[in-house]
Amino acid sequence: MDFAYDARTEELRERLLAFMDAHVHPAEQVAAEQRAQQDSPWATPPVVEELKAEARRQGLWNLFLPDPEYGAGLTNLQYAPLAEITGRSPQLAPTALNCAAPDTGNMELLASFGSPEQRKRWLEPLLAGGIRSAFAMTEPDVASSDATNIGTTIRREGDEYVVTGRKWYISGAMSPDCRIFIVMGKTDPDGADVRRQQSMVLVPRDTPGVEVRRAMTVYGYEDHYHGGHAEVVFDGARVPAGNLLGEEGGGFAIAQARLGPGRIHHCMRLIGMAERGVELMCRRALEREAFGKPLARQGVIHEWIADARVQIEQLRLLVLKTAWLMDTVGNKGAHTEIQAIKIATPRAVVRILDDAVQLHGAGGVSQDFPLAELWAAARTLRLADGPDEVHQRSLARRELKRYA
Structure with missing residues (x-):
C-alpha cells in the first residue's frame, strides 16, 4: 500500500480545500441565518443551492460514486481524503457536493440493483441533485440491531405490493425535496431462511397510505441539512410490482x-x-x-x-x-x-x-x-x-x- 495520494486525488484535494475555504465555511453562518428566516425549517436555504451550483461548476460533484457512468469514477482510496475534508463542515459540504447520506447509499443501490426504468425515474434526478431520498429500514418496535427482526410487511397482491409498517429515524424524510423511499420489509415472513425473508421496494413519498408522522431529534438536534429524521407510517401503501428493487428475498x-x-x-x-x-x-x-x-x-x-x-x-x-x-x-x-x-x-x-x-x-x-x-x-x-x-x-x- 502506497501512503502517498496519487496525482488525481491530490489535485481534487487542492480544489476541494480551496472550495471549502472560499465558499463552504463562509456559508455556514449565512445558512443558519437564512434557515431561521424561512417559513419551514426543512426548506433548503438559498445559499445551499448556490454552493451546489458552484460545486458542479468546479467539477466537485458526485465524487463518491466509483462508476464513471454516474460519478467521478474514484476508488474508495481516492475518495477517502476528499470525504474527510467534507467532514469538517458536515452540515453543508456533503450536500453541496451531492455526497450526503442517505442519498449516497440510495444512489449506489439504484445504480447496482435498479432496473433501467428505476434508474431513469429516480437515479437520474438524484444524480442531478434535483430531489432527495430516504432509506426506510429502522423500526421502533423491534431491535433494529438485528435486521432480521423487521416487522414491516411487503405483501404481493396481483400486480402490486402492499406495504404496511412503522419506521423511525428515517433520514431525509422531512425534506420537502424527498421524493422516494427505499423501504425494507418482509415478503416471506415465514421463510425458513431468515435472511431471505426481506425485500426492498421503491415507494414514492406521495403514495396514498404513506404518512410522514413527525420529526425525530438527535440529542435535541433536528439535523435539517440532511433532511431530518422522521417517523414514517406505511398503512397499506400500494406500489406497482415493478417497484421491487432487485429480487424478492434479496433485501x-x-x-x-x-x-x-x-x-x-x-x-x-x-x-x-x-x-x-x-x-x-x-x-x-x-x-x-x-x-x-x-x-x-x-x-x-x-x-x-x-x-x-x-x-x-x-x-x-x-x-x-x-x-x-x-x-x-x-x-x-x-x-x-x-x-x-x-x-x-x-x-x-x-x-x-x-x-x-x-x-x-x-x-x-x-x-x-x-x-x-x-x-x-x-x-x-x-x-x-x-x-x-x-x-x-x-x-x-x-x-x-x-x-x-
Missing part, C-alpha cells in the same frame, strides 16, 4: 451491500470532524487565559491535543487501509477492517470532540460553536449502521474461528 443482501460503503464514508467524514475539533481546540487554547496563563500552557490541554493527534493519525491509516482493501479484494474481503473502523472511529472522535467541548467551557455546548452538534452527530454514529456491540460480536467470532 438483506442489498442492505449489506449498501451499509459497507456507507460505514466507511461515515468514518472518513468523522476524521474531518475530529480535525475541525482539534483546530478549534488549538485556536481556543491560544486565545484564552486561565489562572494567569494561556490555556495552551496548561498541562492537561497538552494531553488532549497530543492524544487527539495520535488518535486521528491512527484512525486515518486504518480507514485508508480499509478503503484500499475494499478496492483490491472487495467489501467481503475487507469485512473485518470495515467493522474495525466502525467500532474505533466514532468512539475516538466522540472523545476528541468531548475534550474540545470541555476546553471551550460554556461555549462548547452553545450554538455559537459547531462542537455540540458535531459531538451529537459523532455519538449517533455509534448506533447508526449497526451499534458497536453488533460489530464487536461479529468481529470477535471471526477472530475466534482462527483458533477453534
Whole structure:
C-alpha cells in the first residue's frame, strides 16, 4: 500500500480545500441565518443551492460514486481524503457536493440493483441533485440491531405490493425535496431462511397510505441539512410490482451491500470532524487565559491535543487501509477492517470532540460553536449502521474461528 495520494486525488484535494475555504465555511453562518428566516425549517436555504451550483461548476460533484457512468469514477482510496475534508463542515459540504447520506447509499443501490426504468425515474434526478431520498429500514418496535427482526410487511397482491409498517429515524424524510423511499420489509415472513425473508421496494413519498408522522431529534438536534429524521407510517401503501428493487428475498443482501460503503464514508467524514475539533481546540487554547496563563500552557490541554493527534493519525491509516482493501479484494474481503473502523472511529472522535467541548467551557455546548452538534452527530454514529456491540460480536467470532 502506497501512503502517498496519487496525482488525481491530490489535485481534487487542492480544489476541494480551496472550495471549502472560499465558499463552504463562509456559508455556514449565512445558512443558519437564512434557515431561521424561512417559513419551514426543512426548506433548503438559498445559499445551499448556490454552493451546489458552484460545486458542479468546479467539477466537485458526485465524487463518491466509483462508476464513471454516474460519478467521478474514484476508488474508495481516492475518495477517502476528499470525504474527510467534507467532514469538517458536515452540515453543508456533503450536500453541496451531492455526497450526503442517505442519498449516497440510495444512489449506489439504484445504480447496482435498479432496473433501467428505476434508474431513469429516480437515479437520474438524484444524480442531478434535483430531489432527495430516504432509506426506510429502522423500526421502533423491534431491535433494529438485528435486521432480521423487521416487522414491516411487503405483501404481493396481483400486480402490486402492499406495504404496511412503522419506521423511525428515517433520514431525509422531512425534506420537502424527498421524493422516494427505499423501504425494507418482509415478503416471506415465514421463510425458513431468515435472511431471505426481506425485500426492498421503491415507494414514492406521495403514495396514498404513506404518512410522514413527525420529526425525530438527535440529542435535541433536528439535523435539517440532511433532511431530518422522521417517523414514517406505511398503512397499506400500494406500489406497482415493478417497484421491487432487485429480487424478492434479496433485501438483506442489498442492505449489506449498501451499509459497507456507507460505514466507511461515515468514518472518513468523522476524521474531518475530529480535525475541525482539534483546530478549534488549538485556536481556543491560544486565545484564552486561565489562572494567569494561556490555556495552551496548561498541562492537561497538552494531553488532549497530543492524544487527539495520535488518535486521528491512527484512525486515518486504518480507514485508508480499509478503503484500499475494499478496492483490491472487495467489501467481503475487507469485512473485518470495515467493522474495525466502525467500532474505533466514532468512539475516538466522540472523545476528541468531548475534550474540545470541555476546553471551550460554556461555549462548547452553545450554538455559537459547531462542537455540540458535531459531538451529537459523532455519538449517533455509534448506533447508526449497526451499534458497536453488533460489530464487536461479529468481529470477535471471526477472530475466534482462527483458533477453534
